[in-house]
Amino acid sequence: MLKFLGAKKKFLSLATSAILGGAIWLGTPAITEANAAVNIIGIFVQGAAIKNQVNQEIKYFNETNEGRQKLYQTFRKERGVDESYEYNSRLDAIMTNLTNGVAKVDKTINDRPYMYFVAADDTLNAACGMGHVMFVNRGLFKSLSTEDEIAAVIGHEMGHGQSNHAAKSVDKQINKQITAGLLNVALGSDVLTSAVTAIALNHTDAHKDKKFETQADLLSIDYLMNTTYNPGATAAVMQKFVEMSIGAERSGLDVLFNPSDHPDSERRRDACAKKLTKLSGNHVTIKDGVVSINKKTFLTPAATSSMSSAERSYFVMGNLVRAYHNKQDKYDATVENGTVMLGNQAIITPVAGDEDAQTIADRLNALK
Numbered sequence: 201m202l203k204f205l206g207a208k209k210k211f212l213s214l215a216t217s218a219i220l221g222g223a224i225w226l227g228t229p230a231i232t233e234a235n236a237a238v239n240i241i242g243i244f245v246q247g248a249a250i251k252n253q254v255n256q257e258i259k260y261f262n263e264t265n266e267g268r269q270k271l272y273q274t275f276r277k278e279r280g281v282d283e284s285y286e287y288n289s290r291l292d293a294i295m296t297n298l299t300n301g302v303a304k305v306d307k308t309i310n311d312r313p314y315m316y317f318v319a320a321d322d323t324l325n326a327a328c329g330m331g332h333v334m335f336v337n338r339g340l341f342k343s344l345s346t347e348d349e350i351a352a353v354i355g356h357e358m359g360h361g362q363s364n365h366a367a368k369s370v371d372k373q374i375n376k377q378i379t380a381g382l383l384n385v386a387l388g389s390d391v392l393t394s395a396v397t398a399i400a401l402n403h404t405d406a407h408k409d410k411k412f413e414t415q416a417d418l419l420s421i422d423y424l425m426n427t428t429y430n431p432g433a434t435a436a437v438m439q440k441f442v443e444m445s446i447g448a449e450r451s452g453l454d455v456l457f458n459p460s461d462h463p464d465s466e467r468r469r470d471a472c473a474k475k476l477t478k479l480s481g482n483h484v485t486i487k488d489g490v491v492s493i494n495k496k497t498f499l500t501p502a503a504t505s506s507m508s509s510a511e512r513s514y515f516v517m518g519n520l521v522r523a524y525h526n527k528q529d530k531y532d533a534t535v536e537n538g539t540v541m542l543g544n545q546a547i548i549t550p551v552a553g554d555e556d557a558q559t560i561a562d563r564l565n566a567l568k
């Protein structure tokens with residue numbers, strides 16, 4: 201890799217100095233315009249040369265086994281690794297389920313399976329870098345009370361991965377540095393390599409792009425729909441972020457999902473809800489924690505010790521979405537062992553503070 205870049209660099213330096221040298225040679229006040237034009241060409245050629253090198257670097261980390269392995273090892277060293285059996289076995293199980301779910305909508309995952317680890321970090325964070333190299337902080341397992349929500353966050357990361365967001369983000373930042381004149385061929389290929397590596401390791405950058413974020417959220421729902429996890433979990437996590445950022449400004453959240461301002465988490469939650477409504481064939485909607493069926497109020501679930509009423513409402517919504525999506529609405533709602541069912545789909549298991557299961561089932565039959 202370096203050898204290849206070295207050779208390329210020498211050639212490009214010669215080409216560049218030929219043009220810039222020409223400019224100096226021409227440098228008299230009488231031909232200022234020509235001089236400027238040559239300089240612009242020089243800058244352009246320089247930029248193209250660096251771009252070319254950078255593209256090779258990105259390809260190396262993003263696509264080659266050697267590059268991906270290098271990134272994986274560097275991530276592990278940088279973040280620290282949590283080797284605990286509990287978190288690692290849970291992550292393995294979630295990755296297996298999600299990988300199967302992703303494969304149902306995006307076969308390319310089979311060409312580049314994810315490389316992942318549990319990072320020894322208690323903050324609620326996860327990230328997917330280039331080459332499908334991913335880490336999940338143990339803080340995610342500590343902060344989220346359900347496996348569905350953990351899967352939703354990891355699904356979001358895989359959404360970034362499948363959409364190649366990390367490479368696009370690195371490319372964008374390198375372009376900015378080239379335009380600003382911070383990177384040029386004269387720096388040499390080693391310096392360029394470390395510049396790209398440094399940006400590549402700044403894995404959280406993909407989370408800063410609002411368009412990327414929403415795209416990854418919506419993909420997460422697609423993936424969850426193809427597993428047994430609750431597809432409402434992505435919206436539920438967003439609701440949790442809204443509550444966390446209102447309750448404790450940025451506490452423990454910092455960079456993940458960019459939840460520093462809660463209007464942004466609200467916007468993303470609502471985008472998820474909109475997608476869920478669509479997946480239900482427009483039968484299920486949600487507003488201010490109230491779940492409605494066919495535009496009529498269905499219920500507002502009670503809060504539990506680990507979840508607010510609003511957060512839980514997205515789980516109820518997710519179950520209804522799956523029921524409608526799988527055409528279970530043609531069957532009656534029933535109560536089985538304390539759980540309200542619609543066909544074969546569990547909808548809600550009432551807890552203290554909820555209405556009783558039969559009342560909910562009766563209403564569901566009236567509304568569906």
Ligand SMILES: [Zn+2]
Binds near residue numbers: 356360407412416457
């Ligand atoms: Zn993200």
